[in-house]
Amino acid sequence: MIDWLKTNVIKAREALTAEVAKFRNRTFMESVANACALIAAADGEIRSEEKMKMVGFINASPELKVFDLNDVIKVFNDACGKFGFDFQIGQAEALKAIGKVRAKDGEARLLVRVACAIGASDGHFDEKERAACRLICLELGLSPADFQLEP
16 A cells, blocks of 8 residues: 555655646746645644755655756745735735736646645645645636545
């Protein structure tokens, strides 16, 4: 079972890497970084440990290596700062950035898959992270059921 899971995670990661490379652009990168911040803030508070986890994931993720790491980290930190100032403002601003890929179905679907991968990056995809991914789906006009995100 564990070998099957590892194999499928590797295959999924390789597929995401290839897809992200197709959509290398600033708008998509900003959407991904804001999705990371939204996932990190899912419990209402971004702790320094969560920031480090997200920055570590961005730094190590093959899906995000096509982007300039310094740019991704800056956008992520800016988004986290907005959550730190006020959760509702942070959430609204993150969703605004995420929503910029709404009209681009391929990018929108890929963004949800990347957000789910980020949520599950620590091996545990909890309900608050799943709820944040559902919110991303709704912002993008996608059905959470298409990504197995039903409550």
